[in-house]
Amino acid sequence: xxxxxxxxxxxDAIREQGGRVTDQRRAILRVLFEGSDHVTADDLxxxxxxxLPDVHITTVYRFLDTLADMGLVTHVHLGHGPAVYHxxxxxxxxxxxxxxxxxxxxxxxxxxxxxxxxxxxIGFRLVDQHFAFAGLCQACxxxx
Amino acid sequence: xxxxxxxxxxxDAIREQGGRVTDQRRAILRVLFEGSDHVTADDLxxxxxxxLPDVHITTVYRFLDTLADMGLVTHVHLGHGPAVYHxxxxxxxxxxxxxxxxxxxxxxxxxxxxxxxxxxxIGFRLVDQHFAFAGLCQACxxxx
DNA sequence: CACTTATTGCAGCCTGTTTGCAGTAACGTC
DNA sequence: GACGTTACTGCAAACAGGCTGCAATAAGTG
Numbered sequence: 001x002x003x004x005x006x007x008x009x010x011x012d013a014i015r016e017q018g019g020r021v022t023d024q025r026r027a028i029l030r031v032l033f034e035g036s037d038h039v040t041a042d043d044l045x046x047x048x049x050x051x052l053p054d055v056h057i058t059t060v061y062r063f064l065d066t067l068a069d070m071g072l073v074t075h076v077h078l079g080h081g082p083a084v085y086h087x088x089x090x091x092x093x094x095x096x097x098x099x100x101x102x103x104x105x106x107x108x109x110x111x112x113x114x115x116x117x118x119x120x121x122i123g124f125r126l127v128d129q130h131f132a133f134a135g136l137c138q139a140c141x142x143x144x
Numbered sequence: 145x146x147x148x149x150x151x152x153x154x155x156d157a158i159r160e161q162g163g164r165v166t167d168q169r170r171a172i173l174r175v176l177f178e179g180s181d182h183v184t185a186d187d188l189x190x191x192x193x194x195x196l197p198d199v200h201i202t203t204v205y206r207f208l209d210t211l212a213d214m215g216l217v218t219h220v221h222l223g224h225g226p227a228v229y230h231x232x233x234x235x236x237x238x239x240x241x242x243x244x245x246x247x248x249x250x251x252x253x254x255x256x257x258x259x260x261x262x263x264x265x266i267g268f269r270l271v272d273q274h275f276a277f278a279g280l281c282q283a284c285x286x287x288x
Numbered sequence: 289c290a291c292t293t294a295t296t297g298c299a300g301c302c303t304g305t306t307t308g309c310a311g312t313a314a315c316g317t318c
Numbered sequence: 319g320a321c322g323t324t325a326c327t328g329c330a331a332a333c334a335g336g337c338t339g340c341a342a343t344a345a346g347t348g
Binding site: 018019020022024025054055056058059062063 | 293294295296297298
C-alpha cells in the first residue's frame with residue numbers, strides 16, 4: 001500500500017471542501033510540490049504544459065488562488081516583474097539584490113527578532129514578507 | 145532679492161544638464177515640493193492639472209523618471225496598487241498594514257541596524273526600501 | 289446513468305506604466 | 319529679436335501582469 005503523499009492529501013482536502021479534482025489540478029500540484037520553489041505563474045504554466053498541454057494560464061491563476069485561500073501557497077513580489085509563488089510551508093522573508101536580482105532568504109527567527117523590537121517603538125508588527133526586502137549581495141558590494 | 149528656493153535650484157540643475165524648463169515641469173515640481181509626500185503618479189497628475197490643465201500623465205511619468213535619474217525622487221511600492229513617489233531627501237523604509245493599508249515609517253537608523261547584523265550572516269546589505277515591509281498596525285492587531 | 293454545479297478555455301477587460309511619433313516650444317547663437 | 323536645433327509634450331497605442339464573464343465540459347453524487 002503506497003503511502004499517501006502530500007499531493008493526495010491536498011486533493012482530499014480539496015474534495016472535502018466541495019472542490020473537484022481534475023487532471024489540470026493534479027498536474028499543477030505535481031509541479032508545485034516536486035518542482036523548484038519560487039516560480040512565476042507563467043513558469044508554472046509552462047512546466048504544467050510539458051505534462052499536460054493546453055492548460056490555460058488562467059486555470060493556473062485560479063487554482064493558485066484556491067490554494068492560497070486554503071493557506072497552501074503564498075506569493076511574493078521579488079521586484080518589478082511578476083510575482084513568484086511558493087508553498088506556505090516554506091515561508092520565509094526574501095532579500096533581493098537591487099543590482100543583479102540574486103535572491104537570499106532571511107530566517108524567520110531574524111524577522112521575528114526585528115519585529116519584536118519594532119512593535120513597541122512604531123506600533124507595527126512585521127509579518128511574513130509579501131514583498132522582498134531590497135538589498136545588495138556580496139558580489140555586487142565588492143564590485144562597487 | 146528673493147532667496148532662490150529648492151524649485152529654482154532644481155530647475156537650474158535641469159538646465160545645466162541640457163534639460164529644458166517648461167511650465168509643466170515647474171508645476172510638477174511645485175506639487176512635489178509643496179504638496180504632501182507619498183503621492184501616486186496619478187495623484188500628482190491630478191494636482192498638477194488643478195494648476196495647469198492638460199498636463200498629460202505621460203509627461204508626469206517621464207519627468208518623474210528624469211528626477212529619479214537625477215537622484216531627486218524615489219518611488220516605493222506600498223502594496224499591490226500603484227507606486228508612490230517622494231523626495232529622496234525624505235528617504236526611509238516603509239511598513240504597510242496588510243489589513244487596512246495604514247502606513248508607518250521605519251527610521252533609517254533602525255534599518256541600518258538590521259542591515260549591520262544581517263550582512264555578516266547571509267551576505268546581503270539592506271538598502272533603502274524600494275518595497276514596503278508588510279506588517280500589521282496596532283489597530284488591526286487589537287481587533288484580531 | 290442522470291443530474292448538479294465546479295472547473296475549464298477562451299476572449300476580452302483591467303490597471304499601471306511605457307513607447308513611437310509628429311507637433312510645439314525652450315534655449316543658444318547670430 | 320529672429321533662427322535653428324532638439325528636448326519636451328500630448329496623443330494613441332502598446333505593454334505587462336493579472337482578472338473576469340461566459341458557454342462548454344466534466345467531476346462527483348445518488
